[in-house]
Amino acid sequence: MSESEQPPVAGTTAGIAADIAAGYAFEGAALDLGALLWDGDCHPDAPIRIPLPVLNRHGLVAGATGTGKTKTLQLIAEQLSSHGVPVFLADIKGDVSGISAPGEDGEKIRERAAQVGQSWAGKGFPCEFYGLGGTGPGIPVRATVTSFGPVLLSKVLQLNRTQEQSLGLIFHYADAKGLELVDLKDLRAVVAFLVSDTGKAELKGIGGLSTVTAGVILRALTAFEQEGAGGFFGEPEFDTAELLRTAADGRGIVSVLELPSVQDKPQLFSTFLMWMLADLFHDLPEVGDLEKPKLVVFFDEAHLLFKDASKAFLESITQTVRLIRSKGVGVFFVTQTPKDVPSDVLAQLGNRVQHALRAFTPDDAKALKATVRTFPNSPYDLEEVLTGLGTGEAVVTVLSEKGAPTPVAATRLRAPESLMGPIDAAALDAAVKGSPLYGRYAEAVDRESAYEKLTAEQTSVQEEASSRAGEAREAGEAGEAGQAGQRETRAPRSRKEEPSLAEQVVGSGIFRSLARSIGTQVGREISRSIFGTARRRR
Incomplete structure (x- = not known):
């Protein structure tokens, strides 16, 4: 064997380069990144690869x-x-x-x-x-607010830890009540409801939502939307x-x-x-x-x-x-x-x-x-x-x-x-x-979701309350109950009287809509295991 054909000696410059090259001599499929650089020289016979x-x-x-x-x-x-x-x-x-x-x-x-x-x-x-x-x-590429989840949204809105926890509570409530958050106006509607006179009691048993925190979240959402982010949330959601x-x-x-x-x-x-x-x-x-x-x-x-x-x-x-x-x-x-x-x-x-x-x-x-x-x-x-x-x-x-x-x-x-x-x-x-x-x-879709459902329910309750007040003035307190029953028979939009708006929302078929569009509450909650994200299975 000639001197030029002798194998590199361990510890020498050539030997060290050979040892490095041997570490990349894979048997299976690999990506080729380039060639070894050693002692100022490039060695094309010593490829550097990733298996x-x-x-x-x-x-x-x-x-x-x-x-x-x-x-x-x-x-x-x-x-x-x-x-x-x-x-x-x-x-x-x-x-x-x-x-x-x-x-x-x-x-x-x-x-x-x-x-x-x-x-x-x-x-x-x-x-x-x-x-x-x-x-x-x-x-x-769009995502619904529901699937985006509270942890990621808190990061985008730059909320602090307390505000992030409150946002998580809002998402939990929307999940439980079947109020799907498709775009930012849906989230604003739920936040506004939870600090309204009607909605305050809904979260009282699990900590509640302070008016100050709700204000911070709403202002952050407004600023976020003014930056042009509104279009990023909606449907059709990217698969x-x-x-x-x-x-x-x-x-x-x-x-x-x-x-x-x-x-x-x-x-x-x-x-x-x-x-x-x-x-x-x-x-x-x-x-x-x-x-x-x-x-x-x-x-x-x-x-x-x-x-x-x-x-x-x-x-x-x-x-x-x-x-x-x-x-x-x-x-x-x-x-x-x-x-x-x-x-x-x-x-x-x-x-x-x-x-x-x-x-x-x-x-x-x-x-x-x-x-x-x-x-x-x-x-x-x-x-x-x-x-x-x-x-x-x-x-x-x-x-x-x-x-x-x-x-x-x-x-x-x-x-x-x-x-x-x-x-x-x-x-x-x-x-x-x-x-x-x-x-x-390509084309955005704006279907019925939390904003439309809460708005419709609130309008219905207000109209019914106004109608009852007017009829009470005309007919007197004694005949009000019977007249209200007749109104419920005639008016297809009327609802069974409930003690709170949230209970009326639940009774109005939103749970059935939730089952059709995003699966059960249990499935939603389980899917929030990482990043608080959730989405329906396709």
Whole structure:
């Protein structure tokens, strides 16, 4: 054997690089991230990969602005689609829509492909484009207030702990009385009723609702609606099962939620994404470990999820991330530093792609040291490596097929094969209106719900009271009872006299309507186990 053919000696530079490369030599299906960087050189014969079965063990893509996080997200999404795995992406900056179109060849692309041993060919991937409540381009995605739940809504409205608990009480009452909260006016109607003279007694036995707290909630709802959020709540409600579809050729459909038009409302879109995850958790069966995930979800700008979050919200995120793995769903958080993600959530993220960090300020330097401590022991000087990485380079560690962390590997990443930039507005509009889902979700529907039911009942009671008062003046107190019985026989809208408006609501058939539209009270209450969300089974 010639000297050049001798195997690398352990402990030498070549030996260390060989040991790292061996940690990524998986036998089963895997995604190709790029090639190993060691001692200043790129090694195309040492590919860095992620086993497909561990993509439901969640992950983190982090790095400073401009270091290539979005392109990494695009690269992973393409390969998942090619393996038949559906993907959900939140496109906050409006530059991910290009995944539906073939990439453009060029000198830089060919140079990168040669460096990492990639056979690059431009191709587009099957996509669906969505928008929150019809705001901006995309098929409208809506949720009812009922299914959104009190915990997530409290996060959006920035309520404190006491106010959040009161909102939970309001939802509990609406559930119990069969008052479905479809849009924001439904919630306002129930809140207003519960602090009215007629409704105050309804919650007295379980703590009641103070007028001050109700006022805070109503003002927050008004401000929220003035920001344009009213359209996000309503029907037809989006069925998150749409995200699990594959194309006719077997590739996974990439669902892109277009968010540029609402990027100034971070509380809304980040919380809305968590509703989608909680809804998937509610509907999907337990499957354990699979050969490939059912769905992989990417949360861009993930720090917005956790900013000013209540303890209940953080506990719910942690619980969801921990448990949804068993439903076959993987979650990747995309943000600037691991410090943006709470430690209990970070502990669940087995796959890590860390782009460059900057150390221009003392706070930057502190964040850099904290990031280094989150990695396994490594032969790299990670502080030096992380500040010296170029665009499209990252430090990687993932879970092996056996579930153990792989060696830390500085990596030059592959180039995405789809367009690295947005498609034009005309192409996006054509893709949206050409979707088979467009006709299902495009037009909003405003059916009878809590607002209409409470308004109708209150109007009926007021009309009946007014009519009785007038007849009492004409006929006198002695004949009032008999005349009232005749009125009930003649007037189809009249109701049996009840001691309170809430009892009249229950007796007026709302429970029967609830049974037809959203199932039993027991089913509703059970479904509020995570994030307080609930929805009818389809």
